[in-house]
Amino acid sequence: MAEKYTVAFQGELGAFSEEAILAYFGAEQAEPVPLPEFELVFEALESGQVDRAMIPIENSLFGSVHVNYDLLRAHAVSIIGELELRIRHHLLGLPGGRIEQIRHVYSHPQALGQCRTYLRTHLQHAEAIPAYDTAGAARMVAEMGDPAAAAIAGIRAAAKYGLEVLASGIESHPQNYTRFLVLARPEVTPPEGPPGTMKTSIVFALRENVPGALFKSLAVFALRDLDLYKIESRPLVGVPGSYLFYLDVAGSVHEEAVQRAMDHLAEVAAFVRVLGSYPRGRRVD
8 A cells, every 4th residue: 555645735625735735646645734824834844743745836827936935945845746736716605696796805815816807807896805825715705604705716625615616717817827846854765757857956045246146157057958947036034135046957966967067056156955856747737
């Protein structure tokens, strides 16, 4: 029998993160563990309370989840996998409710942003109110029992909390995907994919903020024909005007070209940390 993992995620049961867990591990191999804050997800994993964690890192419509970039650096965890999940948002209300009754729409800020076109067009009379989680918003609407309240969440949340779908597929663009990262403690050996399927995530800081410093840092990968999938900058706390840079680069740290690039980067950067090497994730529609 396959090993079953406890997997922490931010939110309530019925959230998209829970859907990502089940898509990645399978229902037989994962026991989702809901927690109210991302910080608590990282702490639970780091302390050994759970075996794995699933966090969103970026959305194709609304951009990066910046807090999770900061938490990746702050905690002793490692990225061991990823998944791209198609996000379908629905307007959920009490059974028998009508859209024209809605005066308050609750959801996570990312979900509200992903559905802003629908909200402006069809619910301009309603107030959009941020909640800590999509499924949590659905649960709150169910508990309130107010026909003037609605939530934006997934179909799993509708079923979980007994709500009715008032409008389906309300995201602003059909190509709405969220990329999730699978995290483990550093001692866990990540799966190794076939050649050409691996990627490595790193974070580094420049040695000095002078013209050409970032170019020299990125050149270590170009010199070795290594593709960069993504670069994200975050402010370096306590050092105004300085930044941390997060990179996703093609290849594994076990490959010679990547190893040499990392050694070269360490010579020109103030610090470098590998956040994980892992197989490129599949897309789940």
